[in-house]
Amino acid sequence: MVYEETYEVRQGEFATAGEASASIKRILKKLGVDSTIVRMVAVASYEAELNLIIHSYGGTLTLEVKSGELRLISKDIGPGIADLSLAMKEGYSTAPESVRTMGFGAGMGLPNIKRQCHEFSITSTPGVGTEIIAKYKL
Ligand SMILES: Nc1ncnc2c1ncn2[C@@H]1O[C@H](COP(=O)(O)OP(=O)(O)OP(=O)(O)O)[C@@H](O)[C@H]1O
Numbered sequence: 001m002v003y004e005e006t007y008e009v010r011q012g013e014f015a016t017a018g019e020a021s022a023s024i025k026r027i028l029k030k031l032g033v034d035s036t037i038v039r040m041v042a043v044a045s046y047e048a049e050l051n052l053i054i055h056s057y058g059g060t061l062t063l064e065v066k067s068g069e070l071r072l073i074s075k076d077i078g079p080g081i082a083d084l085s086l087a088m089k090e091g092y093s094t095a096p097e098s099v100r101t102m103g104f105g106a107g108m109g110l111p112n113i114k115r116q117c118h119e120f121s122i123t124s125t126p127g128v129g130t131e132i133i134a135k136y137k138l
């Protein structure tokens, strides 16, 4: 492993929203990762970080870089997603009004993460949690 870092992301912590993904972007630039990949990971990690803050009870964002591959992993402790195909639809959002007034809740985060990586997987168990793995070929 060339690099590994895990960030704790807490529910409702809007004051520090975007800090984990900004740090990930900084690290990737420093590691000399291709700028197109850096941009893709930056978008995906920001969306995943905001989803942890808005929709989860809290979780972690992990960056793993090794030769030839980069992984971004979002893992949380619930509440989980009952209907994944619905959650993946552009425009679908359960964000409350209070969050929408802050500019979130367009229902574009998950489709964006899928678009901004080379290989996407999401698994979720209601009552347990959600895990997203976004992979990039380097
Ligand atoms: N980590 C998560 N835990 C539980 N539910 C989630 C999680 N991430 C997403 N969801 C559910 O999937 C829906 C779609 O997520 P998505 O990121 O696409 O949109 P959004 O967060 O509602 O809006 P946007 O990302 O555009 O601000 C959310 O509204 C929420 O219901």
Ligand SMILES: [Mg+2]
Pocket: 047, 050, 051, 105, 108, 109, 110
């Ligand atoms: Mg979102």
